[in-house]
Amino acid sequence: MARINTTLNRRAFLKASALAGGGLMLGFNWAGCAPSEPPVKGMPDTWADINAYLKIGNNGLVTIMSPNPEIGQNVKTSMPMIVAEELDVDWKDVIVEQAPLDTHKFTRQLAGGSQSIRQGWRGLRLAGATARRMLLEAAAQRWQVPVEELTTKAGVIRHEPSGRTLGYGDVAADAAGIPVPEDVALKDPRDFTIIGTTRKNVDGPAIVTGKPLFGLDTQREGMLIAMIEHPPAFGMTIKSLDAEAAKAMPGIHDVFTIDAAPDGFDRQWSDVNAFPHLVVVVGRSTWEVLQAKRALKVEWEVASPLESSADHTAGLARLLREGRVEPARRDGNPEAAFRRAATVIERTYSAPFLAHNTLEPMNFFADVKPDRAELLGPIQTPEFLRRSVASVLGLPEDRISIQMTRMGGGFGRRLYGNFGVEAALISQKVQAPVKLVYTREDDMTQGTYRPAYQVTYRAALDDRGRLIAFHVRGAGVHGGPVFADRFPAGAVEHYLAEDLSLESNVSTGAWRAPRSNFIAGAEQMFLDEVAEAAGKDPIDFRLELFERAMNDPVGEAHDYDAERYAGVLRLVREKSGWDTPRPGVHRGVSAYYCHNSYVAQVVDVVVEANRPRVQKVWCAVDCGIVVNPGAARNQVEGGIVDGIGHAMYSTLSFVDGVPEQKNFDRYRLIRHAEAPKEIETFFVDNGIDPTGLGEPSLPPVIGALANALARATGQRLYDQPFITSLQGFALEGTTG
Amino acid sequence: MATYTLTVNGKQHQVEVAPDTPVLWVLREHLNLVGTKYGCGIAQCGACTIHLDGVAVRSCTLPVSAVGRRAITTIEGLSETGDHPVQQAWLEHDVPQCGYCQAGQIMTAVALLQSNPDPSDEDIESVMNGNICRCGTYLRIRAAIKTAAQRMR
Ligand code: FES
């Protein structure tokens, strides 16, 4: 049992009420805050606030706040599980509430980079452990016994020598008055009873019965609906607006323009917005506002060159060919090694822009008063949104409250809260509570896309098939895709990494597993060809490289732990029966490290009636301790389906700045009939503190898929989406 | 504007809306039944799926004037206490990730099982293909439908 000093984020463990006076407390009377399922114990008569994360009822019921935004990654269940574990309470006596943004009580209330569990881990454990300790001390005082003689189990305190017991609820009020301990003991992971067990999504019952949970479901007294109209093309802006016809339509309150990035705007990193200057329609109902939006007469003008996909493709290719850049990493003498190589393999890969397409389109509620503002909605970065809103409204941050709703998907799109800023400005202008709603078309054509990428790989083999030099040269819109210190850096004697960036007026942003979502697939496809040229099994080939990185690493440092990397590859080899080929099953393998976790995958493709279909994906994951295995598997499965889907089918292309895909009729997302028939996930059990899980399963599956398709069809695929580059085979599912 | 009498989840409601208003928005904004979701507005994603006399339809492209006397069922009315076998199977398999598509998925699945109590994988894929899950829960949906089918037989 480790004793942990509690000074880290100590503020969070002080009694919540001690801090309540400082901030602005607005009443949230919102259905989504209510517990999903009635608790077994029933509701208590009184609650005792123990710390920012939890309160305990006099009947022993515990409310645990989930600090981070929930985008479908299931942190609203798994973060409270960590608190409950250290508190030592029965999970069925826990109800969970989404915490509002509160930077006094919580740190890093952000959903991004697969970091919620990893970075929350210690603080959440301490929250539970300090509370448990305070309960123990309260019981010790009541019984007048040394606290060391007390034990806990599932919400019950027991005095071993006398056999007396007290429930947490019996001492909760006393515990609230106990000073926060200076240090506390954390459980040995071997004693965990909640962490490592599958607990169902706490919002599950509300989801399957259609309860209001999402931002789009927000309803308030006197609330108006707002929609925006942004320019039809990247590079265009508003020239003039004739609002008369729209204003005259039934149910319309007002039509005007806003500037969401005015002069002097204190721009945050999260303020990515290609169209800050917008037309706004406000009215009483969504359908009426939509009709008025369609009746708008707006003249647009060209402010910067209108780009087409052909321009992006040519621009990236030109950069790869002749762009000048300092190496991001250089080991040995790559040029000389390539000159003396027996074989040089060179391949170029590409992928298009992608939209996030969260199934719930962008939306936000705002109620702005002269001296304060209340915001509510789906946002991955509430802290940054509050700064941006404070800046555009000219209000101090402590006069702005932000409550997060459950999000109908994030994938990185809701890191960029322009819609929240817009909702605030609109509410300020119309002096009424407003819900801003994007149509699917507004959402898909608004930008903040996964950038288009290209990368050229070169590998040099000596006459015995050993990899002696490796060169990666990537380019992307608003930043290249290369991670210079990732594999195979450290495993190859002569190594060169270069990364180039193409400027554009199309806005880009983080999209699930940024950069990795392209570069992993390309790299793993390339290594497959290199292994083939070297005459080696693709797993053996990679394992040899990991050996080198482990035993005799090249260069000063690299990002990954080669032993854990090799570990997942060996695990998937064993589980998938890689060494025992099965007739008719074409297999591809990949391994990748990102978000501090390691994933290796084998994809099995079978061809039926000329249609290659993913029959099974085998996936080995090393993300340290798995908090909630069932939910973790769900994330892994989702990442795999997402990766396969986008690589196979999706693209966002432009003609003269206009996105060609505006809705799901032309933007293809993977559907039921195209999903793998089976996914099996294996977690490495190593007791290491947890690392990322929401993203790491996505990037490598693109490589494993392409490698399997290459064996199934005889075609190497270099350009995504594969559906347009695969010749002579059908990749379509049956249509419903 | 016109007045329509709609039977929704067994209850009659009067609404005054423009005849071309999609049932989706009538449900969400006039009847405060927000379980039926907006995802695309063009009958491509299935998030807005409801039942019209037991048949799964996309409410985003169904004008209120076209409903007539047919009975509307939404996710809120699928069962009294949320214990329809399909809802239960969804919980058992812990299907949802973000959860946004799931009401539509469930409504399509219920209609599928009503017309085909023992669907094959291919039947499930073909009927469910109109419902997008952006989070990729397709495998769990298929498993949950099979569990529900077993229970309902
Ligand atoms: S919202 Fe109706 S099908 Fe997408």
Ligand code: FES
């Ligand atoms: S669970 Fe998120 S869209 Fe299906």
